[in-house]
Amino acid sequence: MRPGRSGRWNRERPAGVNGPPDMNNPPVVSGPSEVCAEAPGRVNLLGEHTDYNEGFVLPMPLGQVTRVFAARAEGMVEAYAEIFDERLVLELGRPREGTWLDYIAGCVWALAQEGIEVPGARFRIQRGVPPGAGLASSAALEIAVLRALRTLYEIPLDDLRLALIAHRAEVEYVGVRCGVMDQVVASLGRAGQALFLDARSLQHEWVPIPAGYRFVVVDSGVPRRLAEAGYNRRRAECEEAAARLGVRALRDLTPGDLERIALLPEPLGRRVRHVVTEDARVLAGVEALRSGDVRTFGRLMIESHRSLREDYEVSTVELDRLVALAVENGALGARLTGAGFGGSVVALVAEANFEAFVSSTLSQR
Numbered sequence: 001m002r003p004g005r006s007g008r009w010n011r012e013r014p015a016g017v018n019g020p021p022d023m024n025n026p027p028v029v030s031g032p033s034e035v036c037a038e039a040p041g042r043v044n045l046l047g048e049h050t051d052y053n054e055g056f057v058l059p060m061p062l063g064q065v066t067r068v069f070a071a072r073a074e075g076m077v078e079a080y081a082e083i084f085d086e087r088l089v090l091e092l093g094r095p096r097e098g099t100w101l102d103y104i105a106g107c108v109w110a111l112a113q114e115g116i117e118v119p120g121a122r123f124r125i126q127r128g129v130p131p132g133a134g135l136a137s138s139a140a141l142e143i144a145v146l147r148a149l150r151t152l153y154e155i156p157l158d159d160l161r162l163a164l165i166a167h168r169a170e171v172e173y174v175g176v177r178c179g180v181m182d183q184v185v186a187s188l189g190r191a192g193q194a195l196f197l198d199a200r201s202l203q204h205e206w207v208p209i210p211a212g213y214r215f216v217v218v219d220s221g222v223p224r225r226l227a228e229a230g231y232n233r234r235r236a237e238c239e240e241a242a243a244r245l246g247v248r249a250l251r252d253l254t255p256g257d258l259e260r261i262a263l264l265p266e267p268l269g270r271r272v273r274h275v276v277t278e279d280a281r282v283l284a285g286v287e288a289l290r291s292g293d294v295r296t297f298g299r300l301m302i303e304s305h306r307s308l309r310e311d312y313e314v315s316t317v318e319l320d321r322l323v324a325l326a327v328e329n330g331a332l333g334a335r336l337t338g339a340g341f342g343g344s345v346v347a348l349v350a351e352a353n354f355e356a357f358v359s360s361t362l363s364q365r
Contacts, residue, residue, distance in 0.1 A: 051179025134343020
């Protein structure tokens with residue numbers, strides 16, 4: 001269980017500068033590191049499977065970060081991941097190998113596609129955002145790697161462009177057709193605030209969380225990998241539905257279109273109904289946070305989970321049980337967070353009830 005607020009990130013610095021003793025210049029596989037960078041995971045509060053439909057999302061960064069140490073190299077990407085206790089090497093120009101190193105090599109590849117040549121790099125990846133928990137561990141790694149490369153090679157990249165390069169790495173190199181949400185919040189997120197993002201225009205604003213409440217993340221213990229879990233199939237269904245309805249993306253539909261959406265063959269009708277109503281829930285949720293109406297926000301979370309379970313069909317028995325348990329233990333609202341098919345649940349909890357909620361939920365999970 002992880003609190004979904006607080007924490008420090010967005011740091012890039014020479015290794016060993018202003019860091020605690022255990023961060024001072026650890027070896028990067030075969031030599032000393034030169035820079036350190038980190039990026040947070042994320043929890044999505046509302047707006048699931050809407051970003052790749054050019055819709056609206058409302059994530060926030062976690063206090064939990066992935067940290068990398070890096071040094072220059074020639075002709076290769078070399079990395080050691082503490083969580084796997086594994087060292088991998090890929091020569092630049094060779095095809096990807098279907099390992100965790102793809103997320104790092106993909107960043108170097110994506111920079112090259114943007115006309116930014118990096119001769120190579122060596123990395124040490126500290127334990128951080130756990131993979132498979134639905135908390136955007138891949139985006140946290142990509143943003144941390146790109147921040148390190150930005151500092152290492154003095155690359156002039158602003159935070160939004162850096163996020164878009166990370167997104168290109170995951171979609172075009174790794175092969176997961178994700179939306180842009182995870183990379184944007186990992187790069188632009190602010191502690192204790194939600195990021196309201198229009199995935200089409202990339203316009204965004206930060207929305208404070210009402211005082212006296214927090215979002216709590218509960219890991220179901222069921223890992224998932226997007227490329228193996230039907231994620232790309234859901235995206236293809238949305239694209240087919242948009243073509244049948246004659247719109248650029250499902251974002252262009254509104255609840256007023258639900259009658260003609262119902263005429264689509266299944267499961268397309270259910271998929272579209274989720275996206276359209278989820279976009280509406282994000283807009284309503286932003287207004288609820290702005291006005292401090294946490295009860296309405298909690299209700300929207302519960303409605304979102306029901307839609308993800310019944311219309312988008314990405315929940316699991318374990319996730320459904322955790323959502324019900326969270327509400328029984330006093331959460332104002334709860335839902336799966338991330339793509340589904342396993343991963344985590346997020347719950348909205350009053351600060352005054354936090355300790356009791358954690359105790360009860362962990363004992364019954």
